[in-house]
Amino acid sequence: MTGSGTRRLGLSRVGAALARGWRAVSWYVKELVGENDYERYVTHLRRHHPETRPMSRREFERAKLDRMDTDPQARCC
Incomplete structure (x- = not known):
């Protein structure tokens, strides 16, 4: 891949990492408050x-x- 294809792949990885991070933080907070x-x-x-x-x-x-x-x-x- 070259140019914009590589950039899109990088952005999708960043988005996936952010989603995983959000799920982890959400799970942790729910555990703390007893949800x-x-x-x-x-x-x-x-x-x-x-x-x-x-x-x-x-x-x-x-x-x-x-x-x-x-x-x-x-x-x-």
Whole structure:
């Protein structure tokens, strides 16, 4: 490839690298704030307890907050 073909290839690599970086940062932030907890809970429940109906996201978040209130050691601040 010569000229603009090489330039396009370079730009597509940069775009792909930026997309990978964004996904990594997004995953990290979601892990820090607990955004992925519900998905992990549902996956665990379906794998290990398929007969059990999972809580809704709202119920899950409410239970999580209640746990944090009753066990202050479980939170960071």
